[in-house]
Amino acid sequence: MRLLKASLLGLSVLASMSAAARAADDLVVGVTYLDAQGFYAGVRKGVQVGGTELGKNLQIIETNVAADVAKEASFIDRLVSAGAQVIVVSAVSPEGSVKAIKRANEAGVPVVCYNTCIREDDMKKYVYAYAVGDPFTFGYKIGQVAAADFEKAGKKEPKIAILNCEFVDVCVQRRKGFEKALGEKVPGYKIVANQEATILDKAITTGEKIITANPDIDAFWGESGGASLGAAKAIRNQGKAGTMVAYGSDMTTEIAQEIVAGDVMRATVDVSGQALGKLALTQAVNAVEKKPQGALIVPNPVDLYTSADQARAWLAAHPDGLP
Template sequence: MLRRLTTTVAALALAAVMQNGSAFAQDNELTVGAIYLDAQGFYAGVRKGVQVGGAELGKNVQIIETNAGGDVGKEASFIDRLVSAGVEAIILSAVSPDGSVRAIRRAHEAGIPIVCYNTCLNEKDMKEYVYAYAVGDPFQFGYKIGQVAADDFVKAGKTEPKIGILNCEFVDVCVQRRLGFEKALGEKVPGFKIVSNQEATILDKAISTGEKIITANPDLDALWGESGGAALGAAKAIRNTGNAGKIMAYGSDMTTEIAQEIIAGDVMRGTVDVSGQALGKLALQQAVKAIEKEPQGALIVPNPIDLYTSADEAKAWLAAHPDGLP
């Protein structure tokens, strides 16, 4: 699980940064603030990518980090502390496209470059205050897994499939994922119907919400989880209600548990994934470029999107991630 800094540890780290002043760049030493959106396993992967990315760049990167827990106020408070400490860059998955603007603007006005990853600000403010946004195209993310579902429905002869969604649409990235998912379905099974679309990102809530959707819709054909917790919750809800082999689950993000579900093969048909580790490395690369005053390139910096639909692919992922970090 993603390690959370205690108040004491964070305060000591920030105090050390402030004591060192602006001499961070000596001997390839950099100090970067990092903010993770929540405690899902994806962000543990991002954290590892940030840590490993510094060494791969030949930099000694000190990371001052926190988990915002989806809370704009906590995010803003930590950004202000990072500004006071004079960190050289901030990388973050923004809690809100609009609600996160004020704190990020303060950091920008203090001369601290901002790099978003996974989630960011609204388009207007992003262009004004953000150096780079590292992201796997969320529309294509949803489109890819939507194609998998559509092909399954066509193969099964289902022209009007009924689908439930467990969403993370408090962030715009997940809205875009759903639009891509629906676009892919509409191309091959235009009679599809979304019978329920409910927020359920955390695993326990995703399980209970998924079970309620299944109970309310006994003719349901599939559940799609827009995030890792939602995807695993969809699979577990199907199992808990005795619908393995009848209702299919489609996932987003890759974890050890989701890989095991794909290998089992009776519920989870596949998942689409943006590697947290790769995204963390990419975000740090952009932060280092900003620190070193490289001219700003394209605002959107794409990260690859991967699709896993077979037991062999899932087994290969498990072999490549023995620590379970995505």
């Protein structure tokens, strides 16, 4: 498997390649990542492994768009000009990402979304497939764990703080699922704070400020991996371990270790980045090979980790730390 990372040189090389010069098992694929956190490293590995399993020589042009619509649009346009055969994208914005994806589609380059995508009406027009772990189910599953814990503790009006990633719609859907589960079991719950904080350092400082302002919080929920780990560290830094808990999203080595420790992180919910990367690449190959389009939404499993044994098993299965 050959890998070609994003660069002006790589793009110019691709632009000089004719379709006839490519072997039947060659696949030139452009891939965007929404940020640099562990989940997207897992997606990257899944794409690479998926290529090997499918017998494809991958030439990957990739970049982290850093949740920047302008950067995403520029990169997609460059991919089209360079001759990428398919684009695999975690869209920055349901609205703002539409124009670039539309341009790719109209240029004859199929687009496959994963994890995040554009609005459903636009998806139907411009996207071949959307590989995703259902975000509402994602939030609902971890909300059920939290609700059961509150019920068991006799907390009818638990106070909860959220560190969110709601600049993307998928995280809004996660919260809706989370609150739906809470409302079914502990309808008196109160969200006392809901602030954006996906990068670890920001999540820690934001979490600490929330605790200072609301020292009687019962729990945090982090909507992403960085937010989850940041919430756990903020609780520990503020001396609240044992009296305040965290519920997580995504699975990483550090989050698994927190669950094993057992004093702060109660559970996490996860969509495997590697599995999602493989699934997205399979759809990309189908699109390039012009296979009939199936269901637009292609589901990926949503996994729940609630015990130290489950966390240890994850650690053993992921020695490289990639989710």
